[in-house]
Amino acid sequence: MFPSFPPGISGDEFNLLFYGYQSQEEIRTLLQNLSLAVSNTALELPSGRKLPLRLSGGVSWYPENSTDLSTLKKYADFAMYQVKKAEKGYITEFDLELFTKNAKETEMRRLFHKMLNEELFTYYFQPIVSAADGSIYAYEALMRGNLPALTRPDQILQLAHEEECLHEIERLTMFLSAKSYATFLSTHQIRGDELLFVNSIASQYMNHDESVAYVEQYSFLQDRIVIEITEEDSPDLTALLKKREMPGFSGVFALDDYGSGYSNEKMLLELAPAYIKLDLSIIRDIDSDPDKQQIVENIVSYAHQRGMKIIAEGLETPAELLKVLELDVDLLQGYFLAKPSAVPKPVSAESVAVIEHFRKHLA
Structure with a gap:
């Protein structure tokens, strides 16, 4: 006869109970x-x-x-x-601490897969503003999780990497951000000529069937899409080529977080972006930091000679805004202008006043 084992105990496992000992x-x-x-x-x-x-x-x-x-x-x-x-x-x-950590990680993985299966994501939209007149030039779609324990994009992307689900995040981001934009357009909450910046995972791209479905649903929007690639990701030439060749796509890229990655020049050459987004680490306190000002001045010169536009992101103060205007950046983004929201917000009157005052005195 084969021995019987309690539930959860396999044939090479056994329990020992020690009792009656003093220590x-x-x-x-x-x-x-x-x-x-x-x-x-x-x-x-x-x-x-x-x-x-x-x-x-x-x-x-x-x-x-x-x-x-x-x-x-x-x-x-x-x-x-x-x-x-x-x-x-x-x-x-x-080890109770290790057990608690493991249980939390297991629960987070369960919640992550629930989010994927039920598409529990919201995309917040933050205006990208023209430095020329303060008008809204584009919106950036920013992913948020809809579960209380899992809201931050960095958490979601880390789990997606660990669970080998980056492709699903890429697909959902493309479709759900476009769906929200289309809703705003149909309800007249935006003008409709604004570009849509979508954060893309450098190593991922939609497959043929997904691309065809995207074209069928959102062909009217494709000429307004700008694909953002973060500089922190290693460039994947195959993925970049697939993104460029997506049916109906204009092939316009933005290099995100410029100045934070491992190889600024390599990403510029591989991506050939139409837009360069300066990392907030460069923009923070730029009004009082001559070294940062020199860096921006050099990047602006490089970009403008090649027909690229510079976006200063992470602007939080009037002084930072005024300084990047002086440095001739093209586009502006940050909490001082408008915070991300599920429904696009107008640009703050205070930031528009700074821009208008600067342009008036420049003229």
Whole structure:
């Protein structure tokens, strides 16, 4: 007869219950002796080959870890599998902090897949403003999660990377941002001639069927799409080519977060962007930092000679705005002008006044 095992216990696993001992140290000594005895034992196969044995185990303590037997078994099982995932052949004790972290990570993965399956995403829109007159030139679509525990884009993208779901994020971003734009257009909440900047994952692109479906639904919008590629991503030439060749797409790119990545020049050459978005680390306090001013002046000169437009993003103060206007940037973005929102907001009157005042005195 084959032995029967409790639910959750496989054929090479067993539970040991130690009781009647005066201290945990006594039990630890017994377990060390057991582990040593097993490691010094080998099974001899019919071929004559010897197969060494190893023992992997997990320990939970009563009453420190729990007073419930089923919970103690679950905790010991968790500790054992931490051994199996790392380096087999030893016994470790239950770690509540590690268990809690693991449980949280498991729950976050479950929520992430729920978000994907049910498309629980909202796209906030932040205006990109003309430095010439303060009018709205474009909107950037910014992803947000709709679950309380999972809202931030960086969390979502990290999980997508770990779960190998980056393609799904790319597809959803393309379709859902366009859907929102189309809704704003049909309800007259935007003019309709604004460009739509969409954050794209450098290594991902829509497949043929997805591209065809996109064209069928949003062909009216495609000439207004600008694909943003972050400088922090390594350029993927195949993916860039596929993005450029998407049916109906104008092939317009923006290089996002310029100045934060590992190879500014390489990304500029590979991407050949129509727009360069200066990273907020360059823009922050630019009004009082001559070195940052010189960097922007150089980038503006490079871009304008090649027909590229410069976007200063992350603007938060009138002084920063005034300084980038003086440095001849083309487009503006940041909380001082307008915060991202589910429904596009107008540009703040204060920022428009700064722009108008600057242009009036320039003339």
